[in-house]
Amino acid sequence: MWCSEQDSNTTNPNPVNHTFGSSSSSSSRSSPSSKSSMIFPQTPRRSMEDVWKDISLMTPLQNQYHQNNHYENQHHNQHQNHIHLSDKSNPSYKGMILQDFLAGPLNRPVSISPPVDNQASPRIDHATWLPPIPTPNLPPTSLSLKSGLEFGYLGNSQSSNSSSGDSRATGRASGTSSIFSPGLSDMIMNPASPRNIHSFYPKKRITEVPAIGNDRRQRRMIKNRESAARSRARKQAVTNVLEQQVQELSQQNEELKQQCKELQLAIEGKKQCTKHGLRRSGSSKF
């Protein structure tokens, strides 16, 4: 599926615009799996960049990202196979991300990786892919949250979005570039939906790769998240135990009540008997 990158390029009927100007170009979303690197027109680039700048919540990250991007762009020019649209059309965001991503988590330039290239429309129904990624719909704010999130996002996309929230840590297929792009555009376009945010949280990957900029904060967040999860688990464990006890005790109670009734009946019965008995045996021998 992913391997068709370059081929898909040619076969793709959609205009080249898509990946980049997600916001601007209408075709972005709809383009079926422009997997491979697309040639991106110059125009969308600006809008993307602008949008990204507006979105950026973490300036240091962004700065870093830009720097890295530029560097990477040149570097990645060599590998035209993948995603590279970014080089030409969009110096700052695309292409390299995938490359970097492939290179390994530690190399990742920035948390803002999702801008990744193409807008392989999320709606793409690649035969290979499962339903479109909900993940691309991350709100812009989520970008700033953590590199981990993005990492997850990337991973997601790469793993062909087969599972919206699952951590497919190893989906490093090269052809996933297309997957990324929709995410970016979507991210910009769509407001956050909690569901999407949620999809990242269960990912274990979040613990890797904090952004270079806000290491401590992100690590702290991760730790806090884990600690919160532990706390919830504790709470639930206590609740479960209590529920169980309640159930057992209620059952015992019922049984005891039943026994009580029966015993009372038995007593009543006996009383009746003794009454008669008393009458009968009233006289003594004399």
Next chain:
Amino acid sequence: MSMSRIDPLVLGNVVGDIVDPFYPSASFKVFYNNKEMTSGSELKPSQVALEPRVQIGGRDMRTLYTLVMVDPDAPSPSNPTKREYLHWLVTDIPETTNASFGNEVVPYECPKPIAGIHRFVLVLFRQTVRQTIDAPGWRSNFNTRDFAQYNNLGSPVAAVFFNCQRENGCGGRRYR
């Protein structure tokens, strides 16, 4: 809300961190200060300062058990570098009796959590024969699974755990 009640051991991640999933087959009650300790409850270090009374139900006094008490969250749950810290190890406990009838290989050490809320797990194994088990050289980084395997104890037959934090509460973060 919860359709199927999940075992507190699973919820508390005891199953997974310390033991593998097992089928409980022994009646096992732990009493601290004459109060039965329910799995997952929270106790204070002052309440668990002395060793508990561990009651093993059953009928055959010839069956022997081994009891292990570990703290998988030492020194802190978010950074358990000393997982698991061995607090107590008693072997050859006859069924129907309590731990004082067994052989205390590693004496009871009172839980002293400093950072975070620790889980303290008591795991019970059924011995096949009366066996001598050597104490490990140190309490830290004990591994219950390996220990069981090494001594041919098999799967655990029972386990309970409780949570414990600093006496004054706030086992919360002290540093970044």
